[in-house]
Amino acid sequence: GENVEQHPSTLSVQEGDSAVIKCTYSDSASNYFPWYKQELGKRPQLIIDIRSNVGEKKDQRIAVTLNKTAKHFSLHITETQPEDSAVYFCAASIREIKAAGNKLTFGGGTRVLVKP
Amino acid sequence: EAGVTQFPSHSVIEKGQTVTLRCDPISGHDNLYWYRRVMGKEIKFLLHFVKESKQDESGMPNNRFLAERTGGTYSTLKVQPAELEDSGVYFCASSQQRQGPYNEQFFGPGTRLTVL
Numbered sequence: 001g002e003n004v005e006q007h008p009s010t011l012s013v014q015e016g017d018s019a020v021i022k023c024t025y026s027d028s029a030s031n032y033f034p035w036y037k038q039e040l041g042k043r044p045q046l047i048i049d050i051r052s053n054v055g056e057k058k059d060q061r062i063a064v065t066l067n068k069t070a071k072h073f074s075l076h077i078t079e080t081q082p083e084d085s086a087v088y089f090c091a092a093s094i095r096e097i098k099a100a101g102n103k104l105t106f107g108g109g110t111r112v113l114v115k116p
Numbered sequence: 117e118a119g120v121t122q123f124p125s126h127s128v129i130e131k132g133q134t135v136t137l138r139c140d141p142i143s144g145h146d147n148l149y150w151y152r153r154v155m156g157k158e159i160k161f162l163l164h165f166v167k168e169s170k171q172d173e174s175g176m177p178n179n180r181f182l183a184e185r186t187g188g189t190y191s192t193l194k195v196q197p198a199e200l201e202d203s204g205v206y207f208c209a210s211s212q213q214r215q216g217p218y219n220e221q222f223f224g225p226g227t228r229l230t231v232l
Contacts, residue, residue: 001174004158036223043119043225044159044207089159101147101211101219103172106159 002027004092006107013080014115021110023090024072030092033066033073034104039086047088048075051095080114087111118142120210120224128230134196137227141190141210148191149211149221150183154204162206165191166213198231205229 003026013019025033031052036044050057050064050073057064061080066073077084091104121140129135141148150162162181163173167188176183180199185191195202205228209221 006158034220044223046220046222049220091159101149101164101166101171101213101221103149103161103164103175104151104159104221105161106151108158109156 002030002092002094002105004090004105004107006090006110008110009108010111010113012113012115015080015082017080019077019080019084019112019114021075021088021090021112022072023074023092023107024070025092025105026071027092027094028068028071029094030105032093032095032102033064034091034093035062035064035075036089036091036106037086038089038109044089077112080112082114082116085112085114120208120222122206122208122224122227124227125225126228126230128232129198130232131200132197134194135198135229137193137195137206137229139191139193139208139210139224141208142222144212145210145222146188146213147211147219147221148185149209150191150193151207151209152204153207153226154201159207162193195229198229200231203229203231 034049037047038044063076090107123138148165153159161175164171165185182194205226208224211219211221
């Protein structure tokens with residue numbers, strides 16, 4: 001089955017600096033890669049996702065890149081702010097057109113601390 | 117629109133006891149997933165319902181876990197008898213059932229289970 005590795009497990013950055021989280025996956029059939037953010041005491045929430053037919057996607061200060069050949073994808077947060085402090089999870093899934101839905105395989109999570 | 121709700125938010129039980137967790141998905145979402153995060157590790161898939169049918173239960177750890185979704189609305193996850201290693205946060209997620217590769221999974225706040 002699919003295996004997702006995520007690094008680093010913790011990341012401390014100064015406010016205004018950039019943060020990068022990297023994930024690798026094992027199943028070349030995976031074609032959908034969401035990122036979830038979980039703030040302290042709250043539920044995981046989708047912040048950005050990318051599909052395998054796209055190499056990069058950007059949404060304001062966050063961007064995700066995907067390298068299908070190397071089977072890795074990364075989350076980039078620029079101009080970090082204190083409210084970016086949270087645990088971030090990458091995930092991989094095999095989305096099939098006719099399928100009702102598919103499970104997510106998650107990485108171990110990265111705890112990001114943005115120091116003011 | 118109300119999000120995914122879970123009850124209880126926290127449960128403390130002794131080894132050997134029974135606990136039942138409940139999840140109410142977003143109205144109209146046919147897909148319902150159960151996940152678990154143990155000891156700060158990755159969020160792991162347990163099972164997937166489409167309406168009242170179990171689509172994928174490959175992640176269920178053993179026969180002490182029983183999930184139901186009678187009527188295709190809310191779901192329950194029963195652990196009987198509970199063991200120490202069952203401690204963790206149990207998340208429920210739901211998504212729409214529609215053709216195509218994208219259907220965001222919306223997560224509940226989780227139930228923190230502590231087995232003493």
